Amino acid sequence: MRFAWQDGWTALHIAASRNHMKTAQWLVEEGGADVEAKNDVSLVCCWSHLTCSLPGQDGETALQLAEKHGCKEVAEWLKARNAKEQAPKTV
Numbered sequence: 001m002r003f004a005w006q007d008g009w010t011a012l013h014i015a016a017s018r019n020h021m022k023t024a025q026w027l028v029e030e031g032g033a034d035v036e037a038k039n040d041v042s043l044v045c046c047w048s049h050l051t052c053s054l055p056g057q058d059g060e061t062a063l064q065l066a067e068k069h070g071c072k073e074v075a076e077w078l079k080a081r082n083a084k085e086q087a088p089k090t091v
Contacts, residue, residue, distance in 0.1 A: 008039035008059055016062035016078065019071035024062070028081060035083040036061055 012033040015023040027033040038059030060068070063083040066075035079085075 008037070010034070010037050010039075010062070012037065012062045013039055013060075013065055016071060016074045017065040017069045019066070019069070019074050021073050021077065024074050024077065033062075035063065035078055035081055039065075 010033060011031075012024060012027045012035070014020075015027060028035060038061055040059050061083060063075055063078040063085070066072075066078060
């Protein structure tokens with residue numbers, strides 16, 4: 001079962017982007033979180049960083065968010081769980 005907010009963010013996206021290693025581990029190992037799930041970048045706007053994504057961009061995976069936010073421990077752990085550097089494009 002996969003729960004995602006309207007913008008496609010899952011609990012794993014949030015945990016990975018904030019370097020919450022134990023939460024990410026639990027979500028994947030116990031909760032069955034999809035390491036390849038992508039958010040909807042066209043809806044993501046991060047006011048704290050004053051950046052907005054443009055419509056039409058591909059979504060980001062938890063691995064991409066971890067790398068983007070400098071969360072190396074979570075990024076390496078996700079790679080060890082076969083998370084891909086680039087998620088397959090959705091049509």
